[in-house]
Amino acid sequence: MKRRSMKVLLPAACLFLAAAAVTAIASGPAGIPLLRILTTILEGQATPEFGILMDIRLPRIILGFAVGGALSIAGVILQGMFRNPLVEPYTLGISGGAALGAALCIILNLHYVLPMTALPLSGFLGSCLVILPLYFLNMRRTVLRMQGILLTGVMMSFISSSLVFLIFAISKTQELHSIVFWIMGSLEEPSWTLILILTAIVVVCLFASFFFAPVLNALSLGEEEAVHLGIDTERAKKQLFLMASLLTGISVSLTGIIGFVGLIVPHFVRMLTGYDHRRLLVVSFLVGSGFLIFCDTIARTVISPIELPVGVITGILGGSVFIYVLARRQGSARPGGSL
Amino acid sequence: MIEIRGLTCGYGEKTILHDIDLSVGKGEFFGIIGPNGSGKTTMLRAMTRLIRPATGTVLLGGTDMKDLHIADVARKVAVVSQSMPLIEMTVREFVLLGRIPYYRKLQFFEKEEDTAIAERVMEMTGVRHLAAVLMSEMSAGEVQLAFIARGLAQQPEVLLLDEPTSHLDITHQAAILDLVKRLNRQEGLTVVIILHDLNLASEYCDRLVLMDGGRIRKVGTPAEVLDYETIEEVYGTVVVVRENPLSRKPFVMIVSEEVRDKCRGRS
Numbered sequence: 248m249k250r251r252s253m254k255v256l257l258p259a260a261c262l263f264l265a266a267a268a269v270t271a272i273a274s275g276p277a278g279i280p281l282l283r284i285l286t287t288i289l290e291g292q293a294t295p296e297f298g299i300l301m302d303i304r305l306p307r308i309i310l311g312f313a314v315g316g317a318l319s320i321a322g323v324i325l326q327g328m329f330r331n332p333l334v335e336p337y338t339l340g341i342s343g344g345a346a347l348g349a350a351l352c353i354i355l356n357l358h359y360v361l362p363m364t365a366l367p368l369s370g371f372l373g374s375c376l377v378i379l380p381l382y383f384l385n386m387r388r389t390v391l392r393m394q395g396i397l398l399t400g401v402m403m404s405f406i407s408s409s410l411v412f413l414i415f416a417i418s419k420t421q422e423l424h425s426i427v428f429w430i431m432g433s434l435e436e437p438s439w440t441l442i443l444i445l446t447a448i449v450v451v452c453l454f455a456s457f458f459f460a461p462v463l464n465a466l467s468l469g470e471e472e473a474v475h476l477g478i479d480t481e482r483a484k485k486q487l488f489l490m491a492s493l494l495t496g497i498s499v500s501l502t503g504i505i506g507f508v509g510l511i512v513p514h515f516v517r518m519l520t521g522y523d524h525r526r527l528l529v530v531s532f533l534v535g536s537g538f539l540i541f542c543d544t545i546a547r548t549v550i551s552p553i554e555l556p557v558g559v560i561t562g563i564l565g566g567s568v569f570i571y572v573l574a575r576r577q578g579s580a581r582p583g584g585s586l
Numbered sequence: 587m588i589e590i591r592g593l594t595c596g597y598g599e600k601t602i603l604h605d606i607d608l609s610v611g612k613g614e615f616f617g618i619i620g621p622n623g624s625g626k627t628t629m630l631r632a633m634t635r636l637i638r639p640a641t642g643t644v645l646l647g648g649t650d651m652k653d654l655h656i657a658d659v660a661r662k663v664a665v666v667s668q669s670m671p672l673i674e675m676t677v678r679e680f681v682l683l684g685r686i687p688y689y690r691k692l693q694f695f696e697k698e699e700d701t702a703i704a705e706r707v708m709e710m711t712g713v714r715h716l717a718a719v720l721m722s723e724m725s726a727g728e729v730q731l732a733f734i735a736r737g738l739a740q741q742p743e744v745l746l747l748d749e750p751t752s753h754l755d756i757t758h759q760a761a762i763l764d765l766v767k768r769l770n771r772q773e774g775l776t777v778v779i780i781l782h783d784l785n786l787a788s789e790y791c792d793r794l795v796l797m798d799g800g801r802i803r804k805v806g807t808p809a810e811v812l813d814y815e816t817i818e819e820v821y822g823t824v825v826v827v828r829e830n831p832l833s834r835k836p837f838v839m840i841v842s843e844e845v846r847d848k849c850r851g852r853s
Contacts (some may be wrong), residue, residue, distance in 0.1 A: 457694065458692070458694075460694060461686050461689055461693075461694070464683060464686070465683060465686050467673055467675075468673070468683070471636060471667065472665075472667065474634065474635070474636055474656065475634060475636075475660060475663075475664070475665040475667070476660055476683060476684070476686045476687060476740075477656050477657035477658075477659065477660025477661065477686060477687035478656065478657075478686070479656050479657075521674060521675065521676075521679070522673050522674055522675045522679070523679065525694055525695070
């Protein structure tokens with residue numbers, strides 16, 4: 248695949264996101280025609296259609312925008328830091344921790360106590376339960392050991408998924424169903440407040456990550472080279488790790504585990520933008536958002552009224568597109584460019 | 587320019603360098619030689635702050651390195667290391683990375699000045715015609731030139747090179763060392779270079795330090811350092827040292843076992 252200039256990529260990515268959003272707002276079992284949507288929104292009256300658009304479809308779009316973007320940025324950051332294109336936000340076990348937190352919340356019936364916030368909160372606490380030991384176990388004096396983080400993260404992931412299975416084994420069918428559904432991921436989130444908090448954090452992180460673009464560029468040559476270029480790698484690694492963890496943790500706690508976005512989007516976008524993180528971060532954010540909104544539209548319309556877990560769609564769609572692109576790329580064999 | 591005083595350092599518990607005292611003058615072309623594992627690369631790393639001294643100090647232009655900010659060091663010292671980037675990046679992008687030490691806090695994009703400097707150093711190193719080529723598609727010699735270009739983009743006072751000529755044929759060996767020599771003589775760049783090849787070291791360097799087991803064995807001009815007794819002792823190899831008829835620098839020749847036995851038989 249050929250590299251494109253930013254003049255082409257940026258509008259194209261924006262267009263993709265806009266198209267995904269429009270498709271999402273226009274599709275659904277209620278069958279509201281596109282023109283009616285426009286007039287309904289403009290009139291802003293409390294018709295049933297207005298309710299469907301503003302309270303059912305719009306929140307999902309915004310959530311998809313934030314989570315898709317968050318996972319993609321986290322993926323870009325982690326792949327850049329670890330210099331490993333196979334690392335994704337969930338590799339480090341953050342999702343496993345969140346799943347464990349949510350599963351505990353469900354079997355302990357905590358969500359009856361705090362109906363709106365118990366699940367996201369326990370998901371977030373679960374992910375912190377993984378992030379903090381991961382961070383502190385791999386600090387040697389002042390040095391954050393990257394390889395150690397990767398290995399411990401993968402192990403944490405195994406441990407938490409085993410614990411989730413343990414909970415499966417001892418829980419009742421009803422609870423089992425809730426846990427499984429939570430784990431498979433969905434953009435359904437009733438609380439506007441939580442959606443807006445998440446979106447705000449994600450947008451702030453996007454801008455913050457942009458400040459790290461030159462650092463990530465230098466780190467892509469390796470830590471030693473980055474030091475030679477005047478980067479305080481120890482400080483940068485810690486900040487980047489915590490930012491990626493925060494993005495992943497809050498996304499997972501609100502939507503459950505939506506796999507593949509954080510792995511495939513950065514990878515795919517890198518083929519178009521090249522290594523430069525200034526381009527990579529922005530385009531990945533837009534493409535990731537659009538991709539997740541699009542997948543969610545498919546998930547809720549393809550066999551409606553039943554809704555499929557969006558993680559299933561991102562996996563199937565993302566995986567197959569990716570294999571196709573990779574195969575075509577290898578067809579036009581160019582040596583030595585896997586990253 | 588660089589002064590090392592009583593330096594002992596290493597990795598974790600393992601001490602590599604013992605009690606090093608060394609001084610490299612401004613504008614000098616200084617070579618580090620020694621067998622594998624004698625601490626050459628560690629010494630270079632100590633000069634870039636990658637390794638902190640356990641005891642002793644490293645001074646850069648009269649200032650203790652640990653008082654300098656990491657970006658300050660990068661504006662004064664550039665490193666050409668052995669690593670090959672496997673990343674898909676064009677030569678121009680790679681060279682522009684050398685401008686990172688000059689980025690302001692809230693700066694995302696390189697300024698016109700940065701691009702101009704990048705073009706100039708690519709011109710100087712002869713890789714300008716390759717500016718749009720991916721690093722992964724270049725030959726080893728061209729990659730090395732791009733590394734030097736990136737180092738020059740940092741506008742350093744000192745250029746550190748870690749075996750820039752290994753794996754290269756003699757055409758590229760000479761091309762790269764001649765380039766570094768020109769930069770040294772014309773631009774006044776201080777050069778500290780690790781070389782495996784004793785004859786290249788002898789030919790190009792003003793002064794040499796011979797390392798052995800993490801200690802300095804000898805410092806001086808090539809003629810002072812490269813005598814056959816010292817080399818045989820440090821490297822454990824029989825050699826003959828003669829003078830290069832053109833440059834008057836010592837030339838080290840290896841004596842193979844077969845020839846050695848033959849000579850012994852004759853005497």
